Amino acid sequence: xxxxxxxxxxxxxxxxxxxxxxxxxxxxxxxxxxxxxxxxxxxxxxxxxxxxxxxxxxxxxxxxxxxxxxxxxxxxxxxxxxxxxxxxxxxxxxxxxxxxxxxxxxxxxxxxxxxxxxxxxxxxxxxxxxxxxxxxxxxxxxxxxxxxxxxxxxxxxxxxxxxxxxxxxxxxxxxxxxxxxxxxxxxxxxxxxxxxxxxxxxxxxxxxxxxxxxxxxxxxxxxxxxxxxxxxxxxxxxxxxxxxxxxxxxxxxxxxxxxxxxxxxxxxxxxxxxxxxxxxxxxxxxxxxxxxxxx
Amino acid sequence: xxxxxxxxxxxxxxxxxxxxxxxxxxxxxxxxxxxxxxxxxxxxxxxxxxxxxxxxxxxxxxxxxxxxxxxxxxxxxxxxxxxxxxxxxxxxxxxxxxxxxxxxxxxxxxxxxxxxxxxxxxxxxxxxxxxxxxxxxxxxxxxxxxxxxxxxxxxxxxxxxxxxxxxxxxxxxxxxxxxxxxxxxxxxxxxxxxxxxxxxxxxxxxxxxxxxxxxxxxxxxxxxxxxxxxxxxxxxxxxxxxxxxxxxxxxxxxxxxxxxxxxxxxxxxxxxxxxxxxxxxxxxxxxxxxxxxxx
Numbered sequence: 236x237x238x239x240x241x242x243x244x245x246x247x248x249x250x251x252x253x254x255x256x257x258x259x260x261x262x263x264x265x266x267x268x269x270x271x272x273x274x275x276x277x278x279x280x281x282x283x284x285x286x287x288x289x290x291x292x293x294x295x296x297x298x299x300x301x302x303x304x305x306x307x308x309x310x311x312x313x314x315x316x317x318x319x320x321x322x323x324x325x326x327x328x329x330x331x332x333x334x335x336x337x338x339x340x341x342x343x344x345x346x347x348x349x350x351x352x353x354x355x356x357x358x359x360x361x362x363x364x365x366x367x368x369x370x371x372x373x374x375x376x377x378x379x380x381x382x383x384x385x386x387x388x389x390x391x392x393x394x395x396x397x398x399x400x401x402x403x404x405x406x407x408x409x410x411x412x413x414x415x416x417x418x419x420x421x422x423x424x425x426x427x428x429x430x431x432x433x434x435x436x437x438x439x440x441x442x443x444x445x446x447x448x449x450x451x452x453x454x455x456x457x458x459x460x461x462x463x464x465x466x467x468x469x470x471x472x473x474x475x476x477x478x479x480x481x482x483x484x485x486x487x488x489x490x491x492x493x494x495x496x497x498x499x500x501x502x503x504x505x506x507x508x509x510x511x512x513x514x515x516x517x518x519x520x521x522x523x524x525x526x527x528x529x530x
Numbered sequence: 531x532x533x534x535x536x537x538x539x540x541x542x543x544x545x546x547x548x549x550x551x552x553x554x555x556x557x558x559x560x561x562x563x564x565x566x567x568x569x570x571x572x573x574x575x576x577x578x579x580x581x582x583x584x585x586x587x588x589x590x591x592x593x594x595x596x597x598x599x600x601x602x603x604x605x606x607x608x609x610x611x612x613x614x615x616x617x618x619x620x621x622x623x624x625x626x627x628x629x630x631x632x633x634x635x636x637x638x639x640x641x642x643x644x645x646x647x648x649x650x651x652x653x654x655x656x657x658x659x660x661x662x663x664x665x666x667x668x669x670x671x672x673x674x675x676x677x678x679x680x681x682x683x684x685x686x687x688x689x690x691x692x693x694x695x696x697x698x699x700x701x702x703x704x705x706x707x708x709x710x711x712x713x714x715x716x717x718x719x720x721x722x723x724x725x726x727x728x729x730x731x732x733x734x735x736x737x738x739x740x741x742x743x744x745x746x747x748x749x750x751x752x753x754x755x756x757x758x759x760x761x762x763x764x765x766x767x768x769x770x771x772x773x774x775x776x777x778x779x780x781x782x783x784x785x786x787x788x789x790x791x792x793x794x795x796x797x798x799x800x801x802x803x804x805x806x807x808x809x810x811x812x813x814x815x816x817x818x819x820x821x822x823x824x825x
């Protein structure tokens with residue numbers, strides 16, 4: 236197959252736009268990375284939904300799944316039955332746990348795992364969605380567990396809890412209300428871009444409301460379309476990402492929670508192809524594991 | 531995440547149905563496999579579009595790409611820029627080239643590569659779509675090159691050339707007529723199931739016609755949705771597979787040409803999830819590399 240002459244300069248630029256602002260953290264660059272963290276907004280996509288978010292001088296660890304590759308079994312009743320996580324952790328645990336606070340959107344194992352619970356200092360502030368999750372985190376020995384509100388203040392930053400649902404109404408009716416219970420977070424500061432991390436939700440009124448209320452510049456979407464046979468999708472897929480783009484056409488969308496746990500069927504390549512086909516590739520970043528984006 | 535109690539017995543059976551009839555060829559089983567080949571219809575999915583087809587006592591090698599993993603560069607202007615093939619060859623080349631005939635649907639490198647051209651005996655019958663391809667194959671030194679017709683006879687088997695197009699009309703307008711030129715083949719014999727291997731085509735009138743004319747029991751679809759940025763899909767995607775199922779609801783569909791070359795964005799897991807969501811998973815087989823299906 237010879238595609239060599241099929242890509243125009245316009246197409247090449249379009250493609251380049253889709254991967255701009257992505258820089259890989261090498262081990263050599265790690266120190267500089269740490270020193271620069273104080274400045275603005277940097278998001279390092281660690282793996283799956285796990286992020287390091289440097290926001291207005293504070294470093295957050297978001298939804299940590301820190302287990303080694305292949306150390307827990309595939310989720311039952313899902314496609315692609317291989318052990319989880321399906322890929323290695325790209326940064327060392329000491330780097331990942333050297334943070335000012337942790338945010339956990341819900342208690343599922345791919346967002347708050349045993350390795351994270353063991354590795355994190357028990358005195359770190361842990362932000363959670365509600366008292367039910369707070370009780371579970373406290374039961375693991377954490378001493379400073381805080382329930383997110385619509386206007387939580389921390390180090391001069393506003394952390395606003397946003398709503399969500401871990402599947403459509405129909406899916407959550409099958410899986411149960413407790414399964415569906417999730418949150419997202421909007422990071423806000425007068426001097427910095429607003430970052431909305433939507434969490435494990437499909438597109439719905441709560442996501443639309445979060446976009447309307449917070450007018451985010453950056454929207455992180457868990458867009459791996461995790462799937463259960465006989466039930467359906469429990470995460471956003473490509474169509475949902477398009478809908479979010481249409482609701483926030485000027486925002487940069489960051490697609491994550493892909494190619495790291497077995498049941499996420501949407502790949503980076505598919506999402507990028509879909510975004511190209513639907514003319515929003517320039518608004519989309521799809522970071523590799525371990526890559527940092529600056530906003 | 532706890533999915534343990536979410537899958538009903540019905541769902542589990544449905545899932546099991548989707549993988550029934552798949553058996554992996556171990557090296558131990560290779561001899562028995564060769565001995566049984568004479569009997570009925572066996573299709574071994576080698577990798578990508580490459581198949582070993584045992585049909586009415588004759589063994590065909592179909593669309594051979596036999597290169598080692600990572601030995602040629604990614605197709606330019608496509609997602610997922612990693613070297614091709616992206617996965618290893620699951621069977622040894624001696625086994626793959628010990629056949630009665632070879633069928634090559636078109637001249638693209640992922641269907642007829644240098645390793646295959648070097649490894650195959652120059653006296654083997656090679657079936658191709660037209661005189662243009664025949665000239666190229668003869669130029670590689672092959673002495674018995676035959677152009678498929680609507681009613682080619684070989685060892686008592688009818689090999690019927692079917693039409694196709696390597697992308698939509700719009701896509702082929704961009705890439706050129708020569709790019710779009712492909713065929714498929716229907717294997718027919720009074721005592722055996724009809725097998726239609728559609729080749730590198732999207733869903734179109736030619737595929738519909740092939741289904742109507744040949745009424746296949748088994749349809750092999752290259753459903754990896756290979757994608758070019760700024761151009762579009764050049765293979766079937768999940769929606770096309772559904773359309774084929776609707777056109778041939780009693781046929782077993784075999785989805786291949788996935789997860790082996792860089793630009794195929796549709797994964798096995800996505801296709802299975804989509805088939806489940808659209809209630810045709812029991813009609814779909816998605817073999818692993820090296821797996822054999824018996825019909």
